Amino acid sequence: xxxxxxxxxxxxxxxxxxxxxxxxxxxxxxxxxxxxxxxxxxxxxxxxxxxxxxxxxxxxxxxxxxxxxxxxxxxxxxxxxxxxxxxxxxxxxxxxxxxxxxxxxxxxxxxxxxxxxxxxxxxxxxxxxxxxxxxxxxxxxxxxxxxxxxxxxxxxxxxxxxxxxxxxxxxxxxxxxxxxxxxxxxxxxxxxxxxxxxxxxxxxxxxxxxxxxxxxxxxxxxxxxxxxxxxxxxxxxxxxxxxxxxxxxxxxxxxx
Amino acid sequence: xxxxxxxxxxxxxxxxxxxxxxxxxxxxxxxxxxxxxxxxxxxxxxxxxxxxxxxxxxxxxxxxxxxxxxxxxxxxxxxxxxxxxxxxxxxxxxxxxxxxx
Numbered sequence: 001x002x003x004x005x006x007x008x009x010x011x012x013x014x015x016x017x018x019x020x021x022x023x024x025x026x027x028x029x030x031x032x033x034x035x036x037x038x039x040x041x042x043x044x045x046x047x048x049x050x051x052x053x054x055x056x057x058x059x060x061x062x063x064x065x066x067x068x069x070x071x072x073x074x075x076x077x078x079x080x081x082x083x084x085x086x087x088x089x090x091x092x093x094x095x096x097x098x099x100x101x102x103x104x105x106x107x108x109x110x111x112x113x114x115x116x117x118x119x120x121x122x123x124x125x126x127x128x129x130x131x132x133x134x135x136x137x138x139x140x141x142x143x144x145x146x147x148x149x150x151x152x153x154x155x156x157x158x159x160x161x162x163x164x165x166x167x168x169x170x171x172x173x174x175x176x177x178x179x180x181x182x183x184x185x186x187x188x189x190x191x192x193x194x195x196x197x198x199x200x201x202x203x204x205x206x207x208x209x210x211x212x213x214x215x216x217x218x219x220x221x222x223x224x225x226x227x228x229x230x231x232x233x234x235x236x237x238x239x240x241x242x243x244x245x246x247x248x249x250x251x252x253x254x255x256x
Numbered sequence: 257x258x259x260x261x262x263x264x265x266x267x268x269x270x271x272x273x274x275x276x277x278x279x280x281x282x283x284x285x286x287x288x289x290x291x292x293x294x295x296x297x298x299x300x301x302x303x304x305x306x307x308x309x310x311x312x313x314x315x316x317x318x319x320x321x322x323x324x325x326x327x328x329x330x331x332x333x334x335x336x337x338x339x340x341x342x343x344x345x346x347x348x349x350x351x352x353x354x355x356x357x
Contacts, residue, residue, distance in 0.1 A: 056322040133325065141321035149329035156337065236334055243341040247348065 050138075051208040052218035057137035061224040065202040069187055072228055076184040079235035083177075086242040111162035119161040127154035134229030138218030144225040148232025155237055159244060173241060176234045183231025190224055273317070280314040287311075297343050301336045308332035 001009075029035045046058045060068050134147030194203035202220070209217030216222075287307040294300040308331030316324040 142325065143322065146322070146325035146329055149326070149334060153329065153333050156333075240334075240337060240341070243338055243345070247341055247345045 047212055050204075050218050050221060051212045051214075052138040052221050053213035054137050054140055054142065054218075054221075056141060057143045057221060057225060058218070060143065061137065061221045061228075062204070062219075065191070065224065068224075068228075069191060069202075072184060072187055072231060075235050076180065076231065079180065079238045083173075083238055083242050086246060089246065111160070116161045119157045123154050123157045123161070126157060127151060130154055130229075130233070134226060135222065136215065137225035138221045139213050139215060144228025144230075145232050147225070148229040148234075149236055151229065151233040152236035152240070155233075156240055159240075173238070173245075176238045176241065180231055180234035180238060183227050183229070183234060186227030186230070187224055190220055190227065194220070276317050277314075280310070280317050284310050284314050298340070301340045301343065304339070305332050305336040308335070 042055060042059060042063070046055050046062075047053065050058050050062050052058045052062070130147045130149075130151030130153070132147070133142035133150055134144050137143040137147075191202040194205050195201045197203070197205040204219045206219040206223070208219050211217060284307070287303070287310050291300060291303050291307050294303045308327060311331060312324045312327040315321075315327055
């Protein structure tokens with residue numbers, strides 16, 4: 001297709017798209033004017049049913065807990081699939097360049113002292129924030145997903161400080177693999193407890209707690225949040241360390 | 257009894273809040289354009305991270321702290337990190353340097 005005709009085709013398509021978009025947008029409620037009943041119902045019912053004040057987490061882990069199980073396994077399967085593909089690649093490269101010698105002789109670019117210090121200083125607070133987010137889904141805007149991602153960031157900061165090989169020597173991939181599985185299974189098992197004790201999957205089986213909005217309130221919400229946090233942390237770490245391993249292995253192969 | 261309470265209304269947004277929303281919306285649109293216009297992948301990653309941070313601020317201004325946290329961790333940290341690691345692996349691919357020359 002010639003450039004002019006391509007442009008013409010694009011302009012016609014874009015004009016049609018814009019017309020439909022504008023038509024659709026004019027039918028929307030005004031900005032900030034929510035019409036549906038669902039949000040107001042959640043506002044009114046959540047504290048009564050769960051004793052939790054973290055409404056978003058209550059929706060995620062209580063009202064639509066079953067959907068969240070599915071979402072959690074999306075991340076689990078994605079991380080597992082990625083790790084499988086990457087490990088296959090790594091073994092290939094090791095074979096090509098003489099096996100274990102490459103992994104052993106991996107060289108890491110020297111990290112500057114400034115980056116090293118900053119990363120190490122931030123590791124503790126970041127881990128604490130992540131842990132707080134993971135364990136306070138029932139009281140505040142937070143939750144296992146965000147908390148898990150922040151906790152993974154804390155470990156990435158250790159990588160950044162240049163301690164990757166030390167972590168690698170302890171073989172964190174075995175640990176992250178099993179921790180990820182435990183986290184993912186934990187959520188599903190909490191659901192099964194509900195099935196056995198309450199008759200439906202993910203039925204509320206734990207006491208809601210006496211005080212509304214307390215850390216021990218919310219029944220299964222904090223437990224599920226913890227499982228999700230652990231799973232998400234391990235999944236992100238798995239992905240990042242596979243990518244990092246790839247980069248370092250290849251670098252080692254080039255240097256030798 | 258809980259459902260019959262029809263008097264509940266969302267709090268009306270003050271003009272200062274609306275101004276903040278407008279400013280952040282403009283900034284997010286500008287940052288998104290900048291991400292597209294940045295051609296060098298390494299720079300694009302950094303711009304993408306800044307865009308993620310701005311987007312998380314917008315979510316916060318729109319009173320969605322949960323989404324803010326997710327966007328901040330995934331959009332501003334994890335996604336740029338994974339992209340950056342991929343770029344650095346690609347750059348180390350043997351034979352790529354000769355291709356450039």
